[in-house]
Amino acid sequence: MEKPITFDIEKKIPGTLARAGKIHTPHGIIETPAFIAVGTKASVRALTTDMLRDLGAQAVLANTYHLYMQPGEARVRAMGGLHKMMGWDGPTMTDSGGFQVFSLGAGYGSNISKILKDVASLPLLKERDEEAVKPKLVQIDHDGAAFKSPLDGSIHYITPERSIEIQHSIGADIIFAFDECTSPAETRAYQREALDRTHRWAKRSLEYHRSKEISRKQGLFGIVQGGRYEDLRKESAAAIAAMDFDGFGIGGSFDKDDLHTAVRWVNEILPEGKPRHLLGIGEPEDLFLGVENGCDTFDCVAPTRLARHGTLYTKEGKIHIGNAQYADDLGPIDAGCACYACRNYTRAYLSHLHKSREMLGPMLCSIHNLYFIVNLVKGMRQAIIDETFGSYKTDFLKKYNSQR
RNA sequence: GCGCCGAUCGUAUAGCGGCAAUUACACCGCGCUGUAAACGCGGCGACCAUUGGUCUACGGGGGUUCGAGUCCCUCUCGGCGCA
Numbered sequence A: 001m002e003k004p005i006t007f008d009i010e011k012k013i014p015g016t017l018a019r020a021g022k023i024h025t026p027h028g029i030i031e032t033p034a035f036i037a038v039g040t041k042a043s044v045r046a047l048t049t050d051m052l053r054d055l056g057a058q059a060v061l062a063n064t065y066h067l068y069m070q071p072g073e074a075r076v077r078a079m080g081g082l083h084k085m086m087g088w089d090g091p092t093m094t095d096s097g098g099f100q101v102f103s104l105g106a107g108y109g110s111n112i113s114k115i116l117k118d119v120a121s122l123p124l125l126k127e128r129d130e131e132a133v134k135p136k137l138v139q140i141d142h143d144g145a146a147f148k149s150p151l152d153g154s155i156h157y158i159t160p161e162r163s164i165e166i167q168h169s170i171g172a173d174i175i176f177a178f179d180e181c182t183s184p185a186e187t188r189a190y191q192r193e194a195l196d197r198t199h200r201w202a203k204r205s206l207e208y209h210r211s212k213e214i215s216r217k218q219g220l221f222g223i224v225q226g227g228r229y230e231d232l233r234k235e236s237a238a239a240i241a242a243m244d245f246d247g248f249g250i251g252g253s254f255d256k257d258d259l260h261t262a263v264r265w266v267n268e269i270l271p272e273g274k275p276r277h278l279l280g281i282g283e284p285e286d287l288f289l290g291v292e293n294g295c296d297t298f299d300c301v302a303p304t305r306l307a308r309h310g311t312l313y314t315k316e317g318k319i320h321i322g323n324a325q326y327a328d329d330l331g332p333i334d335a336g337c338a339c340y341a342c343r344n345y346t347r348a349y350l351s352h353l354h355k356s357r358e359m360l361g362p363m364l365c366s367i368h369n370l371y372f373i374v375n376l377v378k379g380m381r382q383a384i385i386d387e388t389f390g391s392y393k394t395d396f397l398k399k400y401n402s403q404r
Numbered sequence B: 001g002c003g004c005c006g007a008u009c010g011u012a013u014a015g016c017g018g019c020a021a022u023u024a025c026a027c028c029g030c031g032c033u034g035u036a037a038a039c040g041c042g043g044c045g046a047c048c049a050u051u052g053g054u055c056u057a058c059g060g061g062g063g064u065u066c067g068a069g070u071c072c073c074u075c076u077c078g079g080c081g082c083a
Helices: A049-055 A064-069 A073-078 A081-086 A098-106 A160-170 A188-210 A230-241 A256-267 A284-292 A302-308 A340-344 A347-355 A360-386 A389-400
Strands: A006-012 A019-025 A028-032 A034-038 A060-063 A092-095 A138-140 A145-148 A155-158 A174-176 A219-224 A247-250 A276-278 A297-299 A311-314 A317-320
Touching (some): A049 A340, A060 A064, A060 A081, A064 A073, A073 A081, A081 A160, A160 A174, A160 A188, A188 A230, A219 A230, A284 A389, A302 A311, A302 A360, A340 A360, A347 A360
Parallel strands (some): A034 A060, A174 A219, A219 A247
Antiparallel strands (some): A006 A019, A019 A028, A138 A145, A311 A317
């Protein structure tokens, strides 16, 4: 049977896990490594699909939970599915809603992100105090997760089967198994428990998917979890690798300092011939580490969210366009950048748009940031092919960190 | 000329005897990693300081009071009304 998703490796870097390749999907090819734009509600915020194409984006990742809540899977289907609905005929993915188990659960109302920057600053929950960690909008049990809609308070119970069913309605080329993304603050005991659950859910996701005809048109990726623990990560990689997924996602919480190690543990175990997506990772330094350690695709809200909030990537590091020093700066955001915003506008103008809250501000800033990240990863791909990855990385990071 | 009302941090405001004094905007800075996020947090009289302290401040001057942005008198300026 023809598989919906296939993957060719074009070139590898000896001694590392890095590779350049091509993911073939029903809506075209993703040349990897690649950064996938996040378009949660079938919209990459502030950007039209023409802008996305022009800045070089190859694919878009939308979200099952959000589209299920609004406008609802029936309407997505009525609009002809994700591609048609949003006017994007390139490759697409949908996240399963597993991230919302974390972001609307343990992460809700706290400022804990899935990346732990400073272990010491965040004492692990000694015991899982149900009151202290009680999710505000999510209740997890062995069978699935109950979400309370922030829109109208209604309760929605999502099981692995349900997540896949919704993703079938949405119709992305690549869909993900329903998993539990855990908080980095959880105890090892809880990570263990959640991991077993994620593995059971992975199996159920896969079985449900394969039972449907549509699995010929949509590829399903299984998700590796395991938090920051080596044994759990390896165990998870082995368990997920053993199932017949079309590719893999690496999810969950990481320690900023050893994200690359965690990714390596996993990718040394995952089969080489299938694509690997590092979920939710997207700062420049992390992308290099991800690529070097065998990841093919990435997605992250950082470029678009930071853009809307006024933080812009430059080759010399990030700048906040709202800072007083840019109000009279007549240079482009990033000297030498070929994006639409840099070709046509000054920092002073972007600063003005930001401060006056004009809609054009988030738009131009999003174009720039996405262009920056998408092309940074494209550069990595080219560097792998050209066998110059090492110097590409060193040169970039040296400059990027020079202002700090 | 008479009467009434008003004057508080850049702007607009709150304040009705215990106040360095509310809120919003502006201003300054920080944060954001599978989007709860065009959002959130902090600062915004001065000088010291470890919790904290000292000084100067609610149009000017005077008074009542242990204590006044708050009450009284008066002046200045502004608004409205009547002459």
